Amino acid sequence: MNDFSAQITHWYHLHKRNLPWRTTKNPYAIWLSEIILQQTRVDQGLAYYEKFLAKWPDVFSLANASEQEVLLMWQGLGYYSRARNMLQTAKDIALNYNGEFPSDYHKLLSFKGVGPYTAAAVSSISFKGACPVIDGNVIRVLSRIFGVTEAVDSVTGRKRIEELAFLLLDHNDPGTYNQAIMEFGALQCVPSSPDCEKCIFKDQCYARHAQAVKLLPLKEKKTKVTLRYFNYLVLSWEVGGVGKTIIRKRLRDDIWKGLFEFPLVETTDETDFERLQHLPDFVKIAGTTRFHLIKQSITRKHVLSHQKIFARFYHLHFDDPIDLMDENNISLISQNELQSYPLPRLIDRYLQEIDGNL
Secondary structure: OOOOOHHHHHHHHHHHHOOOHOOOHHHHHHHHHHHHHHHOOOOHOOOOOOOOHOOOOOOHHHHOOOOOHHHHHHOOOOOOHHHHHHHHHHHHHHHHHOOOOOOOOHHHHOOOOHHHHHHHHHHHHHHOOOOOOHHHHHHHHHHHHHHHOOOOHHHHHHHHHHHHHHHHHHOOHHHHHHHHHHHHHHHHOOOOOOOOOOOOOOOOOOHHHOOOOOOOOOOOOOOOOOEEEEEEEEEEEEEEEEEEEEEEEOOOOOOOOOOOOOOOEEEOOOOOHHHHOOOHHHHHHHHOOEEEEEEOOEEEEEEEEEEEEEEEEEEEOOOOOOOOOOOEEEEEEHHHHHHHHHHHHHHHHHHHHHOOOO
């Protein structure tokens, strides 16, 4: 156990990927990368990291951005609360800390959207704070090598992981060690079918000798998945030869808050159009104005961490303009303006498939 940090750091220097946030100690850049990479693959997050840094190279420039600008840049990454929290933290640091990230782990934890993992990463990498990072990769590596057989989502299992993480931390260079153990989990000790014969810890790994690689880390809780059924009404009509449509901003504390979507009728199960048009929410949107059902999409499944969404798009063309402007979250726009609004990935993909032809 004593030479674990030295072994894994040596492996890291030989095998690490060349990623831009590893060439800087700038806490803004480190924080930005960690927020983007939460629940996001590196190959996907890299392009977003570069776009964000190019547009907002420091915390002051990001703090001056609007929420709609940030959400539009974030579009496609999912978990949009990360973007809203990121903007709020940038404003907080710019206003109350003169743009300087605090080095203290506990102060970092006070910022919106900064949890133990992100605080430890920024503190250790940028300021050499003695804080071990604990994410899914780290939990998997420690569980397998050191034989953490308790469920890692239990109090006992979590405590065991935390104790190991602190014990193994390289206090002389915690930032490099933290990146090394995360990289080892991402490239070598992967969730499924790791190449144990090429592992530097194969002679001491508990899971390999106990034939428990597939079993560890152990979890006792299963994520409950909620099924939701979204019926989007794509409304269209012409004014002076220009195609018009309506979008709504999602305001509730729900998925995609702050993003725009077509008027939505959510149902408790999958329904057809005949039944849909008699529902009160449909009538509230379409009213009694004459319309034609131009087309309807197939049911599309969109999977989130705790939800599965089954969505259909119904294209309704109206002979005359309809008036929904009494609601403050409604925007009447030209159809060619759609792409200038931040949209959920589900809707953006659909528009790309139909080439934006409403």
